[in-house]
Amino acid sequence: MAYPADLKYTKEHEWIKVEGDTGIIGITDHAQKALGDIVFVELPKPGATLTQGKSLGTVESVKAVSDIYAPASGTVTEVNQELNTAPEKVNADPHGAWMLKVKLSNPGEVKNLLSAADYEKFVAEEDGH
Amino acid sequence: MSSTPDDSTAVIRKTALNAVHRKLGAKMVDFNGWDMPVEYPAGLIAEHLAVRSGVGIFDVSHMGDIRVSGRQALPAVQHITMNDASKLQLGQCQYSAMLYPQGTFVDDVIVHRFGENDFFFVINAGTREKDIAWVRENTRSFDCKVEHLSDDFTQIAIQGPRGVDVLQKLTDADLSKVKFYWFTRGTVCGLQDILIARTGYTAEDGFEIYVPTDTATSERVWNEVLAAGKEFGVLPCGLGARNTLRLEGKLALYGHEISDSITVWEAGLDRWLKMDKAEFIGRRSLERQQTDGVTRTLVGLEMIERGIGRDGYKVLDENGKQIGQVTSGSYAPFLKKNIDLAYVPLSHAKVDAVVGVEIRGNAVKAKVVPTPFYKRPKRS
Structure with a gap:
């Protein structure tokens, strides 16, 4: 799957799409593949504060529990409730199935993140290809 | 080999x-x-x-x-x-x-x-x-x-x-x-x-x-x-x-x-x-x-609240005190439920007894259910 060029990526396999001062957050195709069938997503409530690089919640497949790290700092404005009942959407459409919308407290932080091309390279190296 | x-x-x-x-x-x-x-x-x-x-x-x-x-x-x-x-x-x-x-x-x-x-x-x-x-x-x-x-x-x-x-x-x-x-x-x-x-x-x-x-x-x-x-x-x-x-x-x-x-x-x-x-x-x-x-026994648990109890997680009583441990826990793909096998004291082993499973620091409610969770249907 191609990594969309309008998203920024973390080495922990999250993505963020920045629209003005809003960030939309999810996990990457690589992450969902590594996890396998996703059956549970635990996310913070609207109003919660995120700090770049800190755990914001967890995603669980049948086999594994994995932390989700905040790609940027800010305040949660919206949570994708659909993932409570249909977490498998993250497998089906990882770059479309967003998890959180965040009001960014420091939009400049996003500059630290990887571009699609760099993330693709990073993942290829991690896989040893 | x-x-x-x-x-x-x-x-x-x-x-x-x-x-x-x-x-x-x-x-x-x-x-x-x-x-x-x-x-x-x-x-x-x-x-x-x-x-x-x-x-x-x-x-x-x-x-x-x-x-x-x-x-x-x-x-x-x-x-x-x-x-x-x-x-x-x-x-x-x-x-x-x-x-x-x-x-x-x-x-x-x-x-x-x-x-x-x-x-x-x-x-x-x-x-x-x-x-x-x-x-x-x-x-x-x-x-x-x-x-x-x-x-x-x-x-x-x-x-x-x-x-x-x-x-x-x-x-x-x-x-x-x-x-x-x-x-x-x-x-x-x-x-x-x-x-x-x-x-x-x-x-x-x-x-x-x-x-x-x-x-x-x-x-x-x-x-x-x-x-x-x-x-x-x-x-x-x-x-x-x-x-x-x-x-x-x-x-x-x-x-x-x-x-x-x-x-x-x-x-x-x-x-x-x-x-x-x-x-x-x-x-x-x-x-x-x-x-x-015996003082403890193996029971089946089904999560009542959201969460998946995993292998090794603590089982808690109503006061949050540890009383047992999950031995195996997962999402159950056929039953579409989150289930556990766990050792608990006899006091909490009856069907419908409610216990907590500690998931990332929180007590998440589960109840004792009859086992096996799944029994294959009789086929002729």
């Missing part, structure tokens, strides 16, 4: 089907020192459901095998196992266990009776060396031969309601005559005298076949089973699905529900414990424990 049998953890071991799994795109993991497929590209849930509704095949060649034969094989087997092997007819198998003198588990086993004094044990991968040493040491005073045959077989499990249809296409043996927990021998994929047992670890009907371990033969049989199963939607299944299938059926896993510190009474496996047979290792302790009663 490519490695030596007694080289316990230094080298990662591979079954004869390793290259096949990789070619199929399986995700591989280190399981007890074995490089095994955890799931294939279809995914764990699809694999699990294939076994419940159709058929799935598993490479379980990492399982070990011990043969005990000779003039005193029956008394030797009676001495080292808790079930009554004298009740076995030729061609029959039984679930059993080898116990320590304390009444705790060396391992659980399936005992097959090949002859009057000829028995075949299927043992766990992670306990192979310990088991063979245990069997050798504790049968020394009997006139019998103990053979470690773990590396002589590629063991393929064909599991699910359509497993019988798949295997029947490949064998001259009349499988309709082989009842659950019985076995026969027949030609399979042109190979003569193959052990065909109606056993498994999925809480479903199914068969396990034991074929020669050379790569060419193993790969040919695996591929023929897959081809024969195509019309039934067969999927190759990994250890991930094997674990969730056995969990739904409340089948014990060594190191989780049973271990060297858990007794037969606590594990609730006394249905396979025959206190009325003659002496066997563990018996004396078990008698005492039977009189004293």
Whole structure:
């Protein structure tokens, strides 16, 4: 799957799409593949504060529990409730199935993140290809 | 198999089907020192459901095998196992266990009776060396031969309601005559005298076949089973699905529900414990424990609140105090619920009792439910 060029990526396999001062957050195709069938997503409530690089919640497949790290700092404005009942959407459409919308407290932080091309390279190296 | 049998953890071991799994795109993991497929590209849930509704095949060649034969094989087997092997007819198998003198588990086993004094044990991968040493040491005073045959077989499990249809296409043996927990021998994929047992670890009907371990033969049989199963939607299944299938059926896993510190009474496996047979290792302790009663017992939990209790998570009482531990926990793909097996005190073991499972620092509510969580429907 191609990594969309309008998203920024973390080495922990999250993505963020920045629209003005809003960030939309999810996990990457690589992450969902590594996890396998996703059956549970635990996310913070609207109003919660995120700090770049800190755990914001967890995603669980049948086999594994994995932390989700905040790609940027800010305040949660919206949570994708659909993932409570249909977490498998993250497998089906990882770059479309967003998890959180965040009001960014420091939009400049996003500059630290990887571009699609760099993330693709990073993942290829991690896989040893 | 490519490695030596007694080289316990230094080298990662591979079954004869390793290259096949990789070619199929399986995700591989280190399981007890074995490089095994955890799931294939279809995914764990699809694999699990294939076994419940159709058929799935598993490479379980990492399982070990011990043969005990000779003039005193029956008394030797009676001495080292808790079930009554004298009740076995030729061609029959039984679930059993080898116990320590304390009444705790060396391992659980399936005992097959090949002859009057000829028995075949299927043992766990992670306990192979310990088991063979245990069997050798504790049968020394009997006139019998103990053979470690773990590396002589590629063991393929064909599991699910359509497993019988798949295997029947490949064998001259009349499988309709082989009842659950019985076995026969027949030609399979042109190979003569193959052990065909109606056993498994999925809480479903199914068969396990034991074929020669050379790569060419193993790969040919695996591929023929897959081809024969195509019309039934067969999927190759990994250890991930094997674990969730056995969990739904409340089948014990060594190191989780049973271990060297858990007794037969606590594990609730006394249905396979025959206190009325003659002496066997563990018996004396078990008698005492039977009189004293247990303080903890294995129960099934279903999460009431959102969350998945995982292996090793704490079980809490209503005040948040730890009272037990989850031994196995997962999302259950067929039941579509989050379930656990856990040891709890008797005070919290009744069906509908509510406990907490500590998940990332929070007490998440679960209730005790009847087990097994899943029981296969009776089919004619």
